Amino acid sequence: MTTPWNQRCAQRMQWMKGSAIRELLKLTESPDIISFGGGMPAPEVFPVEAFRVAADRVLAKQGTKALQYSTTEGYRPLREWIVAQMARYGIESAPENVLITSGSQQALDLLGMLMINPGDLLLTERPTYLGALQAWRAYQAEFITVPVDNEGLQVDLLEEALCAGPKFMYILPNFQNPGGVTLSLERRRQLIEIADHYGVPIIEDDPYGELRYEGEHLPPLVVIDAERLKKRARPAGNGQPYYDEHAPTNGNGRAYMRGNVIYLSTFSKTLAPGLRLAWIVAPVEVIQRCTIAKQGMDLHTATLNQMIAYEILAGDGGNAFLPGHVRLIRSVYRERRDAMLAAMERFFPNEVAWTHPAGGLFLWVTLPDYLDATALLKEALEHKVAYVPGTAFHPDGGGHNTMRLNFSFCEPTRIETGIRRLGEVFGRAIERHEAEARRAEPVLEPAF
Amino acid sequence: MTTPWNQRCAQRMQWMKGSAIRELLKLTESPDIISFGGGMPAPEVFPVEAFRVAADRVLAKQGTKALQYSTTEGYRPLREWIVAQMARYGIESAPENVLITSGSQQALDLLGMLMINPGDLLLTERPTYLGALQAWRAYQAEFITVPVDNEGLQVDLLEEALCAGPKFMYILPNFQNPGGVTLSLERRRQLIEIADHYGVPIIEDDPYGELRYEGEHLPPLVVIDAERLKKRARPAGNGQPYYDEHAPTNGNGRAYMRGNVIYLSTFSKTLAPGLRLAWIVAPVEVIQRCTIAKQGMDLHTATLNQMIAYEILAGDGGNAFLPGHVRLIRSVYRERRDAMLAAMERFFPNEVAWTHPAGGLFLWVTLPDYLDATALLKEALEHKVAYVPGTAFHPDGGGHNTMRLNFSFCEPTRIETGIRRLGEVFGRAIERHEAEARRAEPVLEPAF
Numbered sequence: 007m008t009t010p011w012n013q014r015c016a017q018r019m020q021w022m023k024g025s026a027i028r029e030l031l032k033l034t035e036s037p038d039i040i041s042f043g044g045g046m047p048a049p050e051v052f053p054v055e056a057f058r059v060a061a062d063r064v065l066a067k068q069g070t071k072a073l074q075y076s077t078t079e080g081y082r083p084l085r086e087w088i089v090a091q092m093a094r095y096g097i098e099s100a101p102e103n104v105l106i107t108s109g110s111q112q113a114l115d116l117l118g119m120l121m122i123n124p125g126d127l128l129l130t131e132r133p134t135y136l137g138a139l140q141a142w143r144a145y146q147a148e149f150i151t152v153p154v155d156n157e158g159l160q161v162d163l164l165e166e167a168l169c170a171g172p173k174f175m176y177i178l179p180n181f182q183n184p185g186g187v188t189l190s191l192e193r194r195r196q197l198i199e200i201a202d203h204y205g206v207p208i209i210e211d212d213p214y215g216e217l218r219y220e221g222e223h224l225p226p227l228v229v230i231d232a233e234r235l236k237k238r239a240r241p242a243g244n245g246q247p248y249y250d251e252h253a254p255t256n257g258n259g260r261a262y263m264r265g266n267v268i269y270l271s272t273f274s275k276t277l278a279p280g281l282r283l284a285w286i287v288a289p290v291e292v293i294q295r296c297t298i299a300k301q302g303m304d305l306h307t308a309t310l311n312q313m314i315a316y317e318i319l320a321g322d323g324g325n326a327f328l329p330g331h332v333r334l335i336r337s338v339y340r341e342r343r344d345a346m347l348a349a350m351e352r353f354f355p356n357e358v359a360w361t362h363p364a365g366g367l368f369l370w371v372t373l374p375d376y377l378d379a380t381a382l383l384k385e386a387l388e389h390k391v392a393y394v395p396g397t398a399f400h401p402d403g404g405g406h407n408t409m410r411l412n413f414s415f416c417e418p419t420r421i422e423t424g425i426r427r428l429g430e431v432f433g434r435a436i437e438r439h440e441a442e443a444r445r446a447e448p449v450l451e452p453a454f
Numbered sequence: 455m456t457t458p459w460n461q462r463c464a465q466r467m468q469w470m471k472g473s474a475i476r477e478l479l480k481l482t483e484s485p486d487i488i489s490f491g492g493g494m495p496a497p498e499v500f501p502v503e504a505f506r507v508a509a510d511r512v513l514a515k516q517g518t519k520a521l522q523y524s525t526t527e528g529y530r531p532l533r534e535w536i537v538a539q540m541a542r543y544g545i546e547s548a549p550e551n552v553l554i555t556s557g558s559q560q561a562l563d564l565l566g567m568l569m570i571n572p573g574d575l576l577l578t579e580r581p582t583y584l585g586a587l588q589a590w591r592a593y594q595a596e597f598i599t600v601p602v603d604n605e606g607l608q609v610d611l612l613e614e615a616l617c618a619g620p621k622f623m624y625i626l627p628n629f630q631n632p633g634g635v636t637l638s639l640e641r642r643r644q645l646i647e648i649a650d651h652y653g654v655p656i657i658e659d660d661p662y663g664e665l666r667y668e669g670e671h672l673p674p675l676v677v678i679d680a681e682r683l684k685k686r687a688r689p690a691g692n693g694q695p696y697y698d699e700h701a702p703t704n705g706n707g708r709a710y711m712r713g714n715v716i717y718l719s720t721f722s723k724t725l726a727p728g729l730r731l732a733w734i735v736a737p738v739e740v741i742q743r744c745t746i747a748k749q750g751m752d753l754h755t756a757t758l759n760q761m762i763a764y765e766i767l768a769g770d771g772g773n774a775f776l777p778g779h780v781r782l783i784r785s786v787y788r789e790r791r792d793a794m795l796a797a798m799e800r801f802f803p804n805e806v807a808w809t810h811p812a813g814g815l816f817l818w819v820t821l822p823d824y825l826d827a828t829a830l831l832k833e834a835l836e837h838k839v840a841y842v843p844g845t846a847f848h849p850d851g852g853g854h855n856t857m858r859l860n861f862s863f864c865e866p867t868r869i870e871t872g873i874r875r876l877g878e879v880f881g882r883a884i885e886r887h888e889a890e891a892r893r894a895e896p897v898l899e900p901a902f
Binding site: 009010011012014015016017018019022023044046047049050052054057058061062065066069070071072073074075076108109111112114115119120121122123126137140141143144145173174205206207263264265266268277278279280281282288289291292295298299301302303304305306307308309310311 | 521522
């Protein structure tokens with residue numbers, strides 16, 4: 007049965023698919039299933055009390071402002087706070103380089119609206135973030151991928167893929183979702199050189215950068231790219247200056263972000279995802295165009311949420327809240343990551359491999375090639391444990407024997423139980439395969 | 455100076471324009487300008503205290519839930535509340551027919567994503583809502599318009615426009631933005647018949663329906679369309695049933711909304727726009743597709759905001775809040791509308807005409823044909839008063855001598871002062887024109 011609407015859908019709707027993760031999440035809502043399938047932060051680390059205090063203060067002191075329409079670019083004090091916060095990591099920007107978005111998902115949608123013509127080719131890591139695929143498939147993008155290994159994107163395989171002419175590259179350098187791998191410093195430098203050489207820009211997605219549990223912080227791609235531009239700039243020469251004195255500025259005469267990299271981050275993992283607050287850092291012209299596009303999309307991100315976030319982050323005049331809170335999140339998630347790694351060591355068959363994430367929320371499991379992770383999910387669910395099969399993260403095919411596991415949501419004892427169950431499912435599947443293989447072996451006929 | 459991003463923009467970016475309203479709002483932020491240009495609710499009627507109490511209750515009782523990711527469709531209790539609320543106005547729906555959106559602007563964007571192929575023709579009223587034009591221009595829509603008069607859309611002119619083959623019609627039946635006019639009951643019935651006859655569906659946008667200051671509530675188009683379907687349905691015949699027993703349901707076996715009309719409304723005018731909370735009511739298949747599209751756009755609308763709104767609306771187990779609050783808004787806005795109408799009667803030259811809105815936030819002014827409202831805006835701003843010139847609301851041209859005035863934002867005494875200033879600007883412009891016309895008259899030469 008149809009309505010007049012069905013017959014009138016736009017062509018692009020044929021390209022849009024529901025998210026496998028989302029459908030899976032519905033299956034795993036039952037409390038007796040231990041789900042490693044979602045990507046949810048642990049609710050135990052939400053700063054509920056800080057939210058209560060901040061919401062009350064904002065509504066008491068600036069209630070009518072918090073409930074009124076506001077500008078599309080976002081709440082100016084929050085944008086200024088973001089600029090200062092990013093400067094701590096070497097990212098030079100002005101508030102004019104920052105657009106507040108309704109979650110990182112909207113940042114991806116905005117950039118799709120801005121950049122993608124139907125049929126455009128985009129280069130992603132393999133595996134890559136499902137939300138980006140979902141956003142960009144709506145604009146009828148096609149994908150070419152380059153695999154990651156334990157040091158992130160395999161940049162030595164990049165140039166061949168770039169010859170296919172992708173419009174931009176989409177890279178998650180830190181504790182990649184879903185792979186859990188981190189791009190090494192050497193590869194970051196190589197990537198920036200190659201991007202410059204081929205003239206293909208980069209969208210750097212960094213939702214987890216603050217959540218590092220071991221090792222040293224590595225400079226974001228956007229910082230390495232800015233260094234490249236600075237080296238090239240010559241005071242009176244013909245090089246491109248690092249900043250543009252003619253573009254709109256924040257009063258100190260500089261609009262930053264002249265390079266090849268747009269940087270995305272979010273408050274979903276440091277404050278709370280239910281706020282839907284994230285941001286884009288980009289050249290002023292990109293921000294201006296994204297602002298026009300965002301006007302047509304949702305006018306602006308909820309004023310109340312932006313003001314509450316700002317009150318939590320900077321309300322006391324200091325910036326005391328976030329460092330302490332991030333330390334708490336790190337310690338909770340590090341413990342859970344370690345619990346998962348230890349349990350895998352103990353319960354997973356020798357034939358199974360996995361990544362060792364230095365941060366973030368996810369790790370990546372590779373089964374023997376002869377197993378199919380999608381087929382095994384049904385058996386896993388029967389044993390009350392869930393994961394996301396890896397094929398969904400492979401926009402141009404592959405990954406049948408892989409899966410993503412989330413370690414942030416469940417407590418360590420539940421993680422251990424879940425991994426034990428998974429290990430049993432894998433072990434039985436391997437045994438079944440080996441038994442079949444033995445049956446299929448040619449029977450040696452005794453010689454007469 | 456360009457960045458690699460500029461050179462790679464999608465073709466559709468050439469179709470996207472910034473909003474004239476938005477640029478104007480920037481000009482009128484100065485407190486000495488009396489602005490009738492915006493579309494903002496009066497902050498005096500925001501229920502700040504109710505928000506404080508509700509935010510605190512939600513965070514105290516369900517804090518971790520309010521800060522966590524939630525489903526794309528929206529917070530189920532809020533969707534159920536909306537279903538019950540709409541039923542009071544005769545709209546039969548189930549929660550499966552309702553999608554919570556990040557403001558009505560997102561509803562328009564979602565429907566554009568769902569329906570519009572580049573070059574598609576859409577039929578709107580003339581003048582029509584600027585936000586819809588902005589959302590749909592991003593999908594490269596083209597527009598054909600039918601004018602409104604004091605009884606709303608001139609349905610007798612509709613059939614000719616429908617012959618051009620628009621994909622859908624976009625109609626604001628109540629206190630239209632920007633015209634301030636209301637579609638009469640007779641015309642509503644005619645419109646529904648014509649839509650059915652030509653097989654062209656309707657998007658009914660009703661942000662102001664609750665804000666009626668005089669006269670009787672009129673049934674929404676979606677209700678009249680449902681009555682049409684009910685009349686046609688035959689228990690054992692070959693007519694299309696009014697509801698679909700095979701579609702997903704809310705447990706009572708019925709998925710509603712089988713007709714030609716999608717209905718949009720919002721909490722921006724009844725609670726607060728800074729929340730960004732609105733909804734779509736549509737056939738289940740449309741909601742399902744919109745849900746997939748929304749996943750790629752912003753994953754879901756902020757959980758916290760939805761739970762706060764629900765707490766205000768239904769938190770005490772009753773539904774006491776909204777009726778009383780809407781009565782307050784009505785009395786404040788009615789007084790302002792009356793102040794504006796009285797001041798126009800007193801200060802506007804005879805040559806100027808305006809609409810008499812029975813509700814909503816706006817009225818529409820028509821100057822003599824020889825005046826240009828865009829050119830006069832500069833003079834108005836010099837006299838510290840602002841409006842939105844009408845051309846922006848005319849997607850296929852015209853309206854040079856028209857403008858939109860907002861009466862909800864300023865207090866009555868400011869409205870009187872502003873209208874006096876505008877009247878003076880108009881009066882001088884008419885005088886100038888008449889003086890010029892006299893000079894241009896042929897001089898009668900005395901006969902020799």
